[in-house]
Amino acid sequence: MPKRRAPGHGPSSGAPLPPLLFFPKAPFFREDLGNIRQISCKRGCLSAVRTDGTVVVWVGAEKGGDPQSHPRSPRRIKLKKNVKVNSVDCETSHLLILSSEGKLSEHSVDFQNVKSQPRLLKELGDKQMVQIACGDHHSMALSKGGQLFSWGQNDYGQLGLGGEMTSSREPQRVQALDGIPLAHIAAGGSHSLAVSLSGSVYSWGKNAFGQLGLGHTEDKYFPTYVNALEHKKTVFISCGGEHTAILTKDGLVCTFGAGCYGQLGHNSTCNEVFPRFVAELFSVRVSEVACGRWHTLVYVEDLWKVYAFGSGSQGQLGSGRTCNQLIPLPVDLTEKGRKSKQEGSASEEKIKVIAGDNQSILLFLKKKNSYASINQTLARIEEEEIDKWISDSDPNCWRNKRQDIRLIFSSVACINGSFLNKSQDEHFRTSQEASGINMSAVLLFSDKIAKNPKVCTEVTNAVKKLVRSQYYPATSPEALRVFLILSVILRKQDHLSDWLLLRLAQIIMDLETEDRQTLESLWSSLDIPFFKDLVDIYQRLSSDEISFIIEEMRNSEMVDNYWDAPFLILQVLYEVNSRTGFKIQEKNFYVPEVKYLLHFPIDNLQQVFTEAPCILDMEAKILLHDLNRRVLHCMFSWLDSPNVQLLVRRQYLVQDTWVFLRNMQVCQFLLFLQVCFIGEPGFDVGGPSQEFFTILGRELCAPEAQIFQLFEESHLIWFSSQVPSEEDVHFLIGNIFGMALYNKKIAAFPFPLALFKKMLNVPLTLEDLKELSPTEGRCLQAVLDEQYDDILESMMLDFTVLKEEGGSKVSVELKKNGANIAVTKYNRKEYVDAYVNYVFNDSVKEQFKNFLDGFLRGCQTKKWKVFLPTELRLVLLGHTNYNWEQLEKNALYDGYEKSDETIKNFWAVFHDLPEEKKKDFLAFLTGTNCIPGKGMERFVFTIVESRKEDPDKWYPSACTCFRYLRLPRYSNQDVLREMFLFALEHYEKFGLS
Template sequence: MRKRSRSRRPRTQVGTRSDLPHPSPLRSKDLLLFPKAVSYHASLSKEDPGTIRQVSCKQGYLAIVKTDRTVIVYDRAEDGGCQRSPQRIKLNKGAKVDLLDSEASHLLILSSEGKLSEHSIASRGSKPRLLKELGDKRIVQIACGDHHSLALSKGGELFAWGQNDYGQVAAGREINPITEPRLVWELEGIPLAKIAAGSAHSVVLSVFGTVYSWGKNAYGQLGLGDTEERRSPTIVKALEHEKTVFVSCGGEHTAVLSKDGLVCTFGDGSCGQLGHNSRRNELLPRLVAELFGARVSQVACGRRHTLIYVAELGEIYSFGSGAERQLGQGGKCDRLIPLPIGRKFNRVGNASEELVKIIAGENQSIVLLLKEKKSYANLNRSIARVEEEKTDKWVSNSDPNCWQTMKQDVKLIFSSAACINGSFVEKSRAKHFRTSLEVAAVDMSAVLLFCEKISTKPKVFTVVIKALKKLLQSVSDFPGSPEALRVFLIVPILLRREDSQSDHLLLQLAQAIWRRPQKEKQLLESLWANLEIAFFKDLVSVYQRLATAKLSSAIEHARCSEKTLQDVDFFWLLHVLRMLYEVNCRRSFRIQESNFHIPEVKKLLAFLMTDLNLPLIELLRKLAKFPFIFEMEVKVFMYRAECSSRNLMAAFAMTSELLVRRQYLIQDTWQSLRNANRDHQPLRVRFVGEPGIDDGGPCQEFFTVIGRELCAPEKQIFRHFEESHLIWFSHQVPAQEDIYFLIGKLFGKALYNMKIAAFPFPLALFKKMANIQPTLEDLKELSPVVGSNLQAVLDEDYEDVIENMMLDFTITEEHDGSIVDVELKENGANIPVTKCNRKEYVDAYVNYMFGTSVEKQFGDFMCGFKIGCPSEIWKMFLPAELRVVLLGHTKYDWEQLEKNAKYHGYERSDETIEDFWAVFHALPEEKKKNFLSFLTGTDCIPAQGMGRFTVTIADLRREDADQWYPEACTCSRVLHLPRYSNKDVLQNMLLVALENYEKFGLS
C-alpha cells in the first residue's frame, strides 16, 4: 500500500483569530500576570524578572524563588479584602532554596543540597520542617496535588505521601492519610524523567517515554480509556509509541508533549481545557488537532485551563476556563480551542534570544521572560546517570578531593537499577521511545565502551563492583516492568571481567533472574530476543564461561566426595542459559548452538568411563535436564547409554518379538503392533523362513525395508514432493484411520531400539515433535517452488505488483479427486493479499501446511510415537539432531571408513586386506552404499558420523575360497572375509554377495 503524503497546515494558521491584537514585542524584563485585576501585592509588579528563579501559583497563593535562593509568598487579595504583607521564608542553617511547589495549605521547598522541607503557609512566622523521613536521599524533582505530594530522588526512587482517597499516593486501599514519604514500590527500577500531580491524580514519565498514571479517574484524567480509579501506577498504553517527553497535570485533566512537538490531552473537558472544540471528557489521549502543524515547545496545565508555547512562532496559546480572565484576553468566556493570548514574543534588536517560561496556576497564568536560560530553575532535573563526559572524568581525575565526590556519584548510580537503566539508553533513531518489547532500547555499545574505560581504572571498577553488590541484594524485590528489567541486560556485561568478585555477583544475578515470576521472565526473554546478534552472543558467552568454570569445580568436588552431590550454585547459571537458549530457538537460531555447549561435560563422561562414581552419576543426571549444553556426540552417547541400560534391565524379562513375512511385511507389522502389549521391551525381529537370531541386524533391516515400502508413492500413505524428494502427512485421512498412529509407534520403536528409520521427513516434523513452530524456511525445504513464491510475495516492494498476483487468503488443495479452495482464515476468499497483510498471509499458509491441515494426522503420529518410545530422553535432541538420530545421514567418507577399520585374524599390511580396500574403493558409489547395507542393514550413517563409524574385518577361516563368500554380522559390523588366490576372485565374491543381499536381504 502506497503511503499517502499528509499535507501540513501552514503554521501561521494554527489557532489564529483575525480579531485578536498583536502589540509590539515585550521588553526583556517583562513579567505578565493574568488576570491583571487580581493583584497579589503591589510590590510584585516591581519584581525584576532577572531576579526570579522560579514561580509557582496554586490555591490562592503565589510563591517565587529569588536568585538569592530565598522564597517570597504572596497572599491573593480577595475582592474588597485587605492584603497582608508577603511572607519571606528562609531555610534553616542558611540552606539555599532550589525549587518549590505548593499544596492547598503548605509549600514543599527543596534546597540546593537536595533536602526537602515542608512549610505551612497559614502559620506565619513558622520555620520550614525538614523531612527527615527521606534520610540522606537527594531529591531532584517535586510535585504537589491538592492534598498529596511526590518527590523523585537522584537515585531514581519516587516517594509519595498525603491523602490517598483515590489511590493518588499509590498506597493501595489505605484510607488514612500517609503522613510520611513512602516509596512507590511499583516504579522501582524505572528511570523517571518527569513527575506531575493533579488535584487527586499522579502522572510520571520515564526516560523511555512511557507514561504511568494513578489516582482519581472520574473524568478519564488517567488516559486509560475508563473512569475507574487506579491505586497503583498503570501504563498509559495509548501513549506507548508517541515519543512523550513531558507531562503536565491540571486539576482534573492531563496534557502530554511529544518529541515532535505534538500535544495530547485527556480528562475533564467541561471548560474546554482539552482544546478539542468541545466540553466533552476524553478517556484516552487525544491529539489537539488545532495545534497540528506547529511544534509546541512548552505545555502547562492550570486547574481548568491550559497554556501552550510555540517558540518557532513566538506565540503563547491558551484554552479552557476564562472565568477569572486567566486566558490573557480580558474576557471571562471559556475557550474551547487554542488561541493566541494577544502578545508576540520575538527577539529584541540584536539581543540574544530571549527565553519564555509559562506557568499555569489555580486560576492564573504567568509568562516570564529571561535573558539567560540558567537564570531560571531547572524544574526537570534528572536522576543520576552515566554520561560519557562524566565517565572520562572518573577514569582520568586523580585529585583526592574530587575523587570523593565522584566515588559517591558512582556508588549512587550502580546501586540503583533505575539509574543503571537510565544510563545506557539507545538514542539513535529515537529507538528508546519504543517502549513495547519490539526493541531492547539499551545502547549495548555504550555499555561495552564504559566497561572498557573503567577496566583501565581499578579504583573505579572496585567502586562499581561494591555498588552492584548492594544492588543485587535487593534486585529480586523490585517489580518486573519491561523498563525495570533492562538492568538484567546491562549488569552481565558490566560483570564480564573474569575475577572472583564479578563471578560471585553473576551467580547472584542468575539466581535473581530465575526467581522472577514466570511472566517477568517472559518479558526479559522478549528483551533478549530483540538484542542485536553480537550483543546477544556476548550475553550468552558471559554465562557460558562462568558455567564452564563452575562445572569444572563441581566435577572435582563430586570426585572427591563420597556423598551424594548437593545442588551447586552454578545450576542458576544453567537455568539462565536455558532461557537464552530458548530465545535463540524461537528466533531461528540466530547464533549457533555451539555457543551454549559446555566442554567440561566430556571431562565428566571420561571420568565416568573409568569410575562409576555415584556423585558424578548424580551430577550427570542433573545436567541431563539441560541438554543444550551437550554437544551432539555427548547426547548420542547419553541416549545410547540410556537405551542400553533399559534394554539390559529388560533382558531378564521377555522381549517383544516381531514375526513377519517378507511378502506380507506391512500387514504382519500392523497386526503385531495392534496386538502388542509389551511396547517397552527390546524389539527382536524374525523373518519367517529365514535362519538366524536377531542380534540387531534383522531388526535394522526390518526398519529399512518397511520404511521403503511405506514411503512408496503407490501406497498413498504420504504426500510426496518431487522437487525435494521429501514426504509429509496426507491432508486426507487414509482408509486405515490408525495408519499414522501405527507409523508413529513404529518410529518410536526404532528410536527406542537405537535403529535408523530412514523416512524422508522434512525438518518440520522434528520441530513439531519439539513443540517448535515451523517457518517459511521449512516450507522452502519441503516445497522449494511454493516456498520461493511466498518469499517473493514478502520481498515485493510495489503494492500494484502484489495486487496483480490476484492472491487471497485461500489455498488450493485436492480432496477426494477434486480441486477445492480452502480458506486460510474466516471469509478468506474475500480478503485480498496486500502489502499490509502479506506477512499474515504467508504465516497462515505455513501454518495450514504444517499445522491445521494435518492436525489429526500428526496428533495420531505423536500418540503412537510416545508408546513406541516410552523413554523421554529423546527430548534432549534439537530438531536437526533428532532427525539425524532417527533418519541417519548420507555424508559418506569412504577414506575415513578405511582409517577406522579394525582387523581380527588379519593385519593391515596383509595382501588380502590391501586387495580388499583396493576393490572396495573401485566400486561404484551405489555399490559402496550397498556394502553398508550388507554390513549394517542400512545405507545411512548413524548420528555420530563416519568419524565414529567402525568396521571389523575378520578371517572367515574357510579353506575353499570358491565356496565361501564374504559374510556380515550386522549387529557388530563385522565382515568375515575369506582368504583367496587373487584380487579378481575377491572382487567377484564381493559383488555376488552384494547382489544376493539386494535380492534376498540378510538371508
C-alpha cells in the first residue's frame, strides 16, 4: 500500500537535496556540511556530528544569545585517532561528546571559545555509554549495562539522587532506577524523564508547571512512576524547557507541563499536570516528536509531514510568521527551500526533527543513514543471537560473545530487558499482575545453553558476580523480573547453581515489604508449570539444606551456619498458591526430611519451622506441637505435681468445670490435665480426660444449653448473637478448646471451618457460609450469578440483614443507610461480602474475641499456628472417615495370634455390627468416636488375652490410654457378641481404667 502524503508537500521530481532546513534562516550554514549524522541545538550553542567522526560547534556571540545572531566561525572537534563521534548534546556550560566506543567526553563552553582539550569522564570507568541527555545545567548518561548516571546542578532534584546535595561535578548512579531496563532518557530545563523497554515512564526534578505528569506541581527528588501513562505503550520522550511530550508505539502524542505558548497543542495556553493526548493528531500516526524550549515539533512519516505548535516569536514554527500556534499545523517544506524530487524516491528518505531554544531544524536523511544507531539501548538477549552464542566456533567471534554474556548476566537491567513477551505487545502491559516476560523463551534459552558447557559456564560466572553485589532493585515489576528469569536459568542441579539460587533466595527475603509483595504478585501470574517448577526448585534446596544439617549433627558438629531462605521462600510461595486458589497441591511444599530434625533442640531451626510451616506435613506438625508442649510442661514440672487434676461429678459436669477453670492459675495450664470422675474408680492416663471432653462438648452444644446457634441443615454450630446467661461462657469454652489441643484431646464441637480460619486470620468467603448454611449460601450465589437486571430487581434486596433479638427478628444495616441502598449488578459483590462479614465477624465480634482469649489461655504453646485451618480443625475435632478394614489391619495382639479362633470370631462379630455400634466401639476404646488427626491408617490398638480365672464372670474391657482390649479365649460368636454389646452399652463402667 503506498504511503499517504500531504498534498503539495510530498517529493515529486527535481534537483539534488539540501541536507537540512533551518527555521529561522541560519546564515552560518554557508559551507557544505556534507552528510550530517546528528545535530544538537541548545541555548547559545549548536553542534553537528559529521559522518567523518568530527564535531562542528557554533557558539553565540554573547552569553545567552542565539547562535545565528552574530555567529562566530565554527570550531571542529576531533577525538583521538580512529575514534569517531556517535552523538553530542550540550547544556549551558558544556558540551558532551559520546564516541562510537561508548566513551564520554566533556567540553566546557564559555561563549567565547570551545576549549580544544576534552575531559574524558573517567568517573564512569570502563562502562560503555549508549545515550546522553543534557538539560540547562545537568546531564545524564545511560550505559550499555543499563545504569543511569547524572551530574550537574540539583536545585530541583533533577539528578534523581535526592535533595541532600545541591550539585555534583562527577557522574553519580541513579540507584532508584537500578534494574529497570531503560529504553530512552531525556532532560528538560530542570527536569528529567526516562522510559523503559516496556513503556513505563519515570520523571523527576522541577515540576512547577506539571512537567512531570504526576497530577500535581510538587518537585520530585527521586524518579517517580507516572501512573497516568501506565500501559500507554510509551516508546519515546522529549523534554522542553518546562514541558514534556511522549510518543506511543501507536503513534499517539501526549503532552503535559507548561502551556503558556500553546506548546502542548491542546488549543489552549493552560498548563497540564496530567498527560493529555493531542487530539489534533489522532488522525495521523506520529513517527517522531521533539520539544524545543517553548515549542514542539512532530513528524508523520506516512504523510511526509512536519507539524509545529507553540511559541513562534523567532519564526521557529516555520510558518513565516512570529505568532504562537495553539494546535499542530503543518510546515510548508517547499516554501522554505525544499526542492521537489521524483515520486519514486520518497521511500528512500526520512526527516529528523530537532527543536532548539528558538530554532527548528529538519534534517533530511537517507533511510539507510546510521542516525538510527545513535540512540542505542542497553545490551540484552535477542532471540536470533542465542543460536550464534551456542554454535559459533570462531575464536574472535567467541571473544565478542563472551563480553556480551558477561555484560548482560552481570547486569540486572540487561537481564530484565531480555526475553520480553512481544506477542501482541504483551510486555507493554507489565504490571503487578503480569511480568511481561516470555517464560517459555527463558526455558528454551536455559535448555539451549545447557548443551554448551562453555556458554553455560560464562552465564553462571556472570550471575555469580551479580549476586555477590549489593543489589537493591527499584520498586517496579520490571526491576523484579530478574528473580523469575534466573530461577529458570539456574535450575540445573550443580553446586554453583544451587549456591546462586540460595543467594537469590536470601536477596528476595531481604527485599522491602512493598517489593516482596510485587514479586509475589508476579509469581501468582505464572502459568502452573512454571510456578510448580519454582516450588520444586526451593523444595529441593530446602531438602538439601536439611540433609546438610543432619550430616553435620551426625558428625557431632554445631549447626549454626545454614540457609533458612529456601524454607521461607517456600512459605511465601505457599501463601501465593493459597491466594490463587491452590494451583498445585500442598504436598508439593512438604520437605519429608524435616521430621528427623524436630527432636533436636536447635532454637533457630524451631523458629524456621514456625515461620515456614508449609514444609511440614500433618504428622510433622503434630510432632512439632507435641514437642513444644512437652518443653513448656518441663518448665513447670518443679511444681507440687507435674499434672493438674480436675475432679468432676457426672451429673454436674459443666458447673464443676466452670468453677475449676475460673480458679485456675495461668501457669497451671502448662501442666498436663488429669480428670477424675468422682465416685468412679480408675486413674487417668488418657481415657477419662478424653471422655470428659467428649461429654462436655455434647452438653454445651445441645440446643437447650442456648450457647450456640444450631444450623439444622448442616448440623453445624456457630456463635449466637444473643447474650449468654453467663458472661464468660465463651471465654471458658475457649479455655476448653485450648486445653484439649494442649493435652492432645479431641473436643468434637461441630464448628465449621470458618472458626479455624478466623483463629488463624485467614479471610472468610461465601464458600464458608455455604458450609454453615447451605441455603443462605446458594441464595447469595444466585444473586452473584443473576444475569438479568429485572430479576435481580424483583428480589427487592437492600443492604440489610435480619437478626434474631428477643424472640423476634430485627433488621440490621450492612453499611450506612443500607436500608435505602438497593442491591444491583454493580454492587452485589459488595453486598455478598458484607453479608458474609456480618455473619462471621460483625454479629459475633465480642463472642469470638472472648473465645480466642480463652483459647490462648488454655493453650499457651504458639506452635499451633503452624497448622492450616483444615488441619487445626482435624486435630481439634477429629474426623469421621471410618475405614474398619484398616482398623483390623492395624490391630496388634498380645497372647493371641491373628489366626486364633477367638480373634477370627471377634472380627466377624465386629464387622457384623451396625455402623453406630462400630462407632460406639471407638468410644469404648478411646473415649470418643472421632478419629484423631493422624487418621485411621495410624490408629493402632492391641487385643490382649484376659487372665480372668472365671470366664463366665468376664466382660470385655478396654484400657483407653493404651488402647488395649481384653478378650478371653471364647470361640462362640454368639456369646462374644452378647458380652460385647452389653459392654458397649455400659462402657462407662467397663471402658475406663
